Amino acid sequence: MNLLGAVKFPPIENVIEWPAWLFEDSTYFAFNKIAFIHFLGLMIPVAIFVLGARGSGLVPRGFRTVSEGIVNFVDTQIAIPGIGQDRKPYLPLLVSFFLFIFIGNITEVIPFFQMPANARMAGPLVLAIIAWGMFIAVGVRQNGLAYFKEVLFPPGVPKALYVLVTPIELLSTFFVRPFSHAVRLFANMLAGHILLITFGVLCISVWSASGLILIQLGTFPGLVAFTAFEVGVSLIQAFVFTILAAVYIGGALHPAH
Amino acid sequence: MSVLAQIAQEASDLQNIEAAGGAGMAYGLAAIGPGIGIGYLVGQAVQAMARQPESAGQVQTTMFLGIAFTEALALIGFVVFILLKFV
Numbered sequence: 001m002n003l004l005g006a007v008k009f010p011p012i013e014n015v016i017e018w019p020a021w022l023f024e025d026s027t028y029f030a031f032n033k034i035a036f037i038h039f040l041g042l043m044i045p046v047a048i049f050v051l052g053a054r055g056s057g058l059v060p061r062g063f064r065t066v067s068e069g070i071v072n073f074v075d076t077q078i079a080i081p082g083i084g085q086d087r088k089p090y091l092p093l094l095v096s097f098f099l100f101i102f103i104g105n106i107t108e109v110i111p112f113f114q115m116p117a118n119a120r121m122a123g124p125l126v127l128a129i130i131a132w133g134m135f136i137a138v139g140v141r142q143n144g145l146a147y148f149k150e151v152l153f154p155p156g157v158p159k160a161l162y163v164l165v166t167p168i169e170l171l172s173t174f175f176v177r178p179f180s181h182a183v184r185l186f187a188n189m190l191a192g193h194i195l196l197i198t199f200g201v202l203c204i205s206v207w208s209a210s211g212l213i214l215i216q217l218g219t220f221p222g223l224v225a226f227t228a229f230e231v232g233v234s235l236i237q238a239f240v241f242t243i244l245a246a247v248y249i250g251g252a253l254h255p256a257h
Numbered sequence: 258m259s260v261l262a263q264i265a266q267e268a269s270d271l272q273n274i275e276a277a278g279g280a281g282m283a284y285g286l287a288a289i290g291p292g293i294g295i296g297y298l299v300g301q302a303v304q305a306m307a308r309q310p311e312s313a314g315q316v317q318t319t320m321f322l323g324i325a326f327t328e329a330l331a332l333i334g335f336v337v338f339i340l341l342k343f344v
Contacts (some may be wrong), residue, residue: 012343081318180329187332190339240325247322 008205015197016119016190037117041103045096074098074242082246083253090249093134097127098242105189105234108196109227116189116234121182124241128182131245136174139252150255181244188237192230199223280341287334294327 022031052067060068074095079087082094104117118124139147151173152166202219302320306313 012339077314077318081315180333183336184325184329184332187335188328191332191335236321240321243318243322244325 034117034120037107041100045099078243078246082243083250094242098238101241102238109230116193118185119189119193121186124182124185128178132178135248135252138249142253185237185241192233276341280338284334284338288331291327291331298323
């Protein structure tokens, strides 16, 4: 009769930590499910673009349609709003970000994986540090050391306010930005993963407890609906991460506005 | 011995309850502001798109950016929840 007492959520280590398949655990070379997903995130885009580059002629067919569609989407939806006209050198980085993150996210709902690689902080953190290093490098290359002056002492602010503005800008641009950039992706994927596990555990417990088919009518559609929701979330989070990287790079290219 | 063990058990239970309560409270409080913010933001974006359908694409991109910035606070609350509950 203790309905919810039967529901036992597994410890958090059991759902986000995976044993190594190759080499030993807790060494630098441990190759587990997360590393495998990252490897797929590397190889699938390479395969798509290598196969897509083979076609010739004006009308794209097969993989060339896919690859041109992806590049066109990232160009028109992310690079133009984020960076502007001089976006061409940064397009490869943005496409790689988008595909790598999307593949790392979508494994959340693919059977046998059912684990978003980005629900471990290491992946998003490395990507955010790449984006951080990129926008600082772009800013310094485009504007010289005046870039830091433009960021820390934005023009058009009364001189007395620099006491307030400069520390805030220093913190928000160079310290909080990579952190929030990474945490946004990480926490979204971890939350989605835990949500799906919660509904899965609920379904299993209610199923194994006898005579509770009626409740199953509520939990199982919930699981299906949240799985569909997570497909959308993984696409939107890949989009948001990439467009934020684009906006940061665009801001470093044109610091005046 | 058994009394001491019982006291220790009770203390650790109390600690667990406090951690769970604090974790739930942290996430609940952190969700208030972003909830209001995202509702307002998306409402305004829908209004803008209804008034000017030709600028819908641009409004949508800006809306996603705004949501990303607003949502960060709730997500940091969620991370605090994880840290309090599981670490």
